[in-house]
Amino acid sequence: MAMPALRPGCVLLKVRACGVCRTDLHILAGELPSLRSPLIPGHQIVGDVCDGATPVLPLGSRVGVSWIGGVDGSCVYCKRGMENLCDHPTFTGYSVDGGYAEYALARRDFVFPLPDALSDLDAAPLLCAGIIGFRALRVAGVEPGERVGLYGFGSSASLAIKVLQAWNCEVYVSSRGESHRELARTLGAVWVGDEHDRPPVQLDRAVTFAPSGDVVVAALSSLRKGGVVAINAIHLDRMPQFDYDSLLWGERQIRSVANMTRADARDFLALAAKIGLKPKVTVFPLDQVNEALAAVKADKIDGGAVVAL
Ligand SMILES: [Zn+2]
Numbered sequence: 544m545a546m547p548a549l550r551p552g553c554v555l556l557k558v559r560a561c562g563v564c565r566t567d568l569h570i571l572a573g574e575l576p577s578l579r580s581p582l583i584p585g586h587q588i589v590g591d592v593c594d595g596a597t598p599v600l601p602l603g604s605r606v607g608v609s610w611i612g613g614v615d616g617s618c619v620y621c622k623r624g625m626e627n628l629c630d631h632p633t634f635t636g637y638s639v640d641g642g643y644a645e646y647a648l649a650r651r652d653f654v655f656p657l658p659d660a661l662s663d664l665d666a667a668p669l670l671c672a673g674i675i676g677f678r679a680l681r682v683a684g685v686e687p688g689e690r691v692g693l694y695g696f697g698s699s700a701s702l703a704i705k706v707l708q709a710w711n712c713e714v715y716v717s718s719r720g721e722s723h724r725e726l727a728r729t730l731g732a733v734w735v736g737d738e739h740d741r742p743p744v745q746l747d748r749a750v751t752f753a754p755s756g757d758v759v760v761a762a763l764s765s766l767r768k769g770g771v772v773a774i775n776a777i778h779l780d781r782m783p784q785f786d787y788d789s790l791l792w793g794e795r796q797i798r799s800v801a802n803m804t805r806a807d808a809r810d811f812l813a814l815a816a817k818i819g820l821k822p823k824v825t826v827f828p829l830d831q832v833n834e835a836l837a838a839v840k841a842d843k844i845d846g847g848a849v850v851a852l
């Protein structure tokens with residue numbers, strides 16, 4: 544495979560591992576508009592700096608790259624500190640080539656040096672699933688000790704539960720797959736049900752991970768007054784009609800979670816290292832990346848899938 548040419552402001556990375564994300568499936572299925580072709584997807588990259596080194600990022604430094612590969616720094620959102628909403632973002636593995644390759648280019652100011660406490664396989668699923676799950680908890684406004692519902696229990700939720708436990712929250716999990724429910728029990732959820740069950744208590748916050756509007760309404764129907772549902776999905780099948788008077792009135796809120804900021808990434812990676820977050824991963828070699836994507840699509844993976852080189 545051709546090595547990408549170094550560009551100003553970038554580092555060239557020798558890829559060590561790249562996590563598989565559901566967004567890759569949306570890109571490949573054309574549910575997100577095609578931005579370049581051919582495209583190398585993959586946006587949870589762990590790699591070593593092999594060219595373009597600086598004093599801050601010396602040769603051989605091990606860094607992570609996430610979904611946000613760059614922002615313009617000049618739009619109204621960037622100027623207000625909301626770079627996750629930038630009008631001209633760069634998306635790793637979508638608007639530029641990503642990490643299912645031996646080498647990847649990344650903007651120097653959008654790579655994150657990785658703490659030694661996180662191995663390559665630990666770090667890869669944290670870089671999108673982990674950071675965005677963490678951002679979803681922030682968007683939902685989770686306070687320590689609250690009751691939080693997680694709807695869907697894939698890679699992102701199985702990391703978010705560990706953060707919530709570190710904050711002494713009670714976690715209620717609703718998921719349609721039995722193996723996902725079993726994983727939630729193993730990870731210490733106080734209640735686990737299937738998609739049609741309702742948690743036995745009213746929730747302060749909920750985060751939905753499934754690309755399903757019905758799941759959003761289910762989460763909404765379990766909230767206390769003033770509670771928040773954060774939708775951690777880049778694409779929903781549809782948003783069904785629901786009853787305003789009983790479900791949204793009372794200052795309940797529905798919010799979407801869009802992308803992430805560099806601060807989210809740094810804060811989350813530091814917390815992950817501190818609490819010893821070790822994701823459950825299934826490893827695939829680079830030449831089986833299509834099998835890895837198919838397994839994620841079929842919900843056959845508990846935790847995260849990682850392509851390791
Ligand atoms: Zn992702």
Ligand SMILES: [Zn+2]
Binds near residue numbers: 614616618619620
């Ligand atoms: Zn911007």
